[in-house]
Amino acid sequence: MTGHFHPYHLVDQSPWPLTAAIGAFGLTAGLVKGFHNSNFNLCFIGLFIIILTMFQWWRDVSREGTLQGLHTNAVEFGLRWGMILFILSEVLFFFSFFWAFFHSSLSPTIELGSCWPPVGVDAFNPFQVPLLNTAVLLASGVTVTWAHHSLIESNFNETSYALLLTVMLGIYFTILQVFEYYQAPFSIADSVYGSTFFVATGFHGLHVIIGTTFLLICLFRHTLNHFSSNHHFGFEAAAWYWHFVDVVWLFLFVSIYWWGSCLFSM
């Protein structure tokens, strides 16, 4: 590390952008082939390469930060902005689904019966499982904050407990959503209601799974002593992401589950 008179991190030559690109290439070509003749072998090879690449790439990033000391204040500043802009792009991604939902629901077309939910769609009762899900996600927001403050206080055990609890609440949310999907009286093919409902809540569910994985990796890294009380951006990024997922759910709950299930007609 000596001989560099600047605070920036000049990364080593890395094979991972190439392997990620090859994996994505195989995945997309494999999907086309799979849709064409139900042979998904290439698709799975591509997916496996992407998983291997993700593991090794992020492993290298945590090596650079934790074991090589390359994440200086200037580098961490860049990482923070990267994460902020990534979450902003995710906000806009969900914004488009809410736009589609409100576009369709605020002036329901004559084909839907000029009412929302459309004729024949039996919506979920928002005050059963969806309300429980809201409570679960809000509670997980509390536990992730508990984990963060325990980490700042150098309390190793409480950080582990709180983080484990957060991951478990995330898994519980996913299980509840899976049951809810199984019991749904409408499908993604049931008018624009089913489309907007399942695309929005499905992508949210995907993000919950990603956030849970992110927090689980943080738990593993914490047990390996990767985080110190004043240098733990990996954890903070996971917490930001988790709060983002939580806030998206609140909007989903209030607008799609609650407001969207109250029958009104034009």
Next chain:
Amino acid sequence: MFYKYFPGTNTFAATSQQAAYYPQGLRPLPTTELPTMIYESSKVKFSKASAVAAAKAPPTMASKPAPMSTAASKLDARVDVSKTAGNPRIKQLQELFTKPDGVPIHLKRGAVDRVLFSSTMVLCGICVAYTAYTIYDMAFPKKSQ
């Protein structure tokens, strides 16, 4: 209160406990004689208790960050040092990963890294060939008899 020495401005500034023991940065601290640390100033006054503690074990600024065990023994027993800061396993790995041997980060750990890397590369070769075959096969499908 913990202080950190800034060689550029030749001053001390308040800092966190950890940064005081493990000052981070790309440049090692200069090995020249350091000025004597003056803790007390017009703004900072010592209480009797900490004056006694300071007299018992005067903290010294070493040219390199001292290992946790010696640094901790020189200081007052009440000082609470983060458990993770001096974790021996992490220290060991930090030594391994900062060895200037020219090995890139993705192979630095040794055999396991090489196995993972080469299997990823082999899979990539298979994937490129299979994708090329798939695209050709779908572009020029065999005529059914």
